[in-house]
Amino acid sequence: MQTIKTTSALRAAIRQWRSDGLSIAFVPTMGNLHAGHISLVETARQQADKVVVSIFVNPTQFGLNEDFDSYPRTEREDQEKLIASNADLLFLPAVQEMYPQTSKTGISVASLSTILCGESRPGHFDGVAVVVCKLLNMVQPDLLLLGEKDFQQLAVIRQMVADLNIPVEIKGIATVREADGLAMSSRNAYLSETERQLAPMLFQAISTVRDEILAGAADFETLVVRQSQRLQQAGFVVDYFQVRRSADLMPASATDQSLVVLIAARLGKTRLIDNVHFCR
Ligand code: PAF
Numbered sequence: 024m025q026t027i028k029t030t031s032a033l034r035a036a037i038r039q040w041r042s043d044g045l046s047i048a049f050v051p052t053m054g055n056l057h058a059g060h061i062s063l064v065e066t067a068r069q070q071a072d073k074v075v076v077s078i079f080v081n082p083t084q085f086g087l088n089e090d091f092d093s094y095p096r097t098e099r100e101d102q103e104k105l106i107a108s109n110a111d112l113l114f115l116p117a118v119q120e121m122y123p124q125t126s127k128t129g130i131s132v133a134s135l136s137t138i139l140c141g142e143s144r145p146g147h148f149d150g151v152a153v154v155v156c157k158l159l160n161m162v163q164p165d166l167l168l169l170g171e172k173d174f175q176q177l178a179v180i181r182q183m184v185a186d187l188n189i190p191v192e193i194k195g196i197a198t199v200r201e202a203d204g205l206a207m208s209s210r211n212a213y214l215s216e217t218e219r220q221l222a223p224m225l226f227q228a229i230s231t232v233r234d235e236i237l238a239g240a241a242d243f244e245t246l247v248v249r250q251s252q253r254l255q256q257a258g259f260v261v262d263y264f265q266v267r268r269s270a271d272l273m274p275a276s277a278t279d280q281s282l283v284v285l286i287a288a289r290l291g292k293t294r295l296i297d298n299v300h301f302c303r
Pocket residue numbers: 051052053079081084151154155173176
């Protein structure tokens with residue numbers, strides 16, 4: 024696996040592969056790779072001739088009081104995992120390489136970027152959209168793989184790619200979970216031992232709401248309020264708990280078929296998100 028730190032070297036490698044007629048799949052990450060990331064790389068491996076992974080902790084998607092400085096950076100271990108999963112190229116740019124000048128161009132995906140996580144993290148999805156757009160322009164992949172754990176991020180990027188005619192196919196990959204149901208996330212490392220015991224309640228709560236809907240319940244509000252109360256009693260601070268249409272993340276009505284139950288909640292200093300999507 025080659026590790027490349029500059030855009031010019033990245034472009035040269037891509038140019039060579041393109042002239043050899045090879046297809047490229049791309050997995051953007053912020054590093055601290057876990058089994059969820061590796062499942063993206065493994066799917067990429069099956070779908071294209073070459074697999075590019077980026078590791079870049081993007082400062083523009085963190086708010087002022089968020090965890091940019093403390094976000095786990097584990098480059099060496101990440102490189103070993105990528106070699107073991109047969110990635111071809113790791114793009115590992117410094118902040119100066121990604122943002123050599125003060126950017127004056129923004130990307131805001133109206134409505135999708137400001138609801139749910141966008142409400143409590145203003146500007147977050149604008150930062151994500153810009154960095155993913157830049158990375159897509161640099162890598163120019165045929166296929167982009169993203170985890171469904173960040174369901175709203177996936178929706179924002181799908182909309183951006185469609186609106187800006189970016190020539191890439193997007194594949195959302197199912198969330199990988201710990202044995203007790205907790206969605207894998209780099210931020211799980213922030214949980215204390217006691218919090219880690221409680222954390223699977225999040226997945227239990229959204230799964231219960233899904234099961235109740237599949238069993239015929241139609242008053243979504245009552246379902247999520249009941250589960251929110253259970254979580255609050257256990258010590259979670261629920262940011263949002265919503266049943267939405269999975270196509271556009273707008274509030275779901277009793278007749279919508281394709282649904283997603285989304286949650287964000289704080290446990291101590293850790294903000295956790297999760298979702299389940301399903302059809303009825
Ligand atoms: O999901 C992430 O890790 C990041 O938001 C992404 C897509 C790599 C953009 O920085």
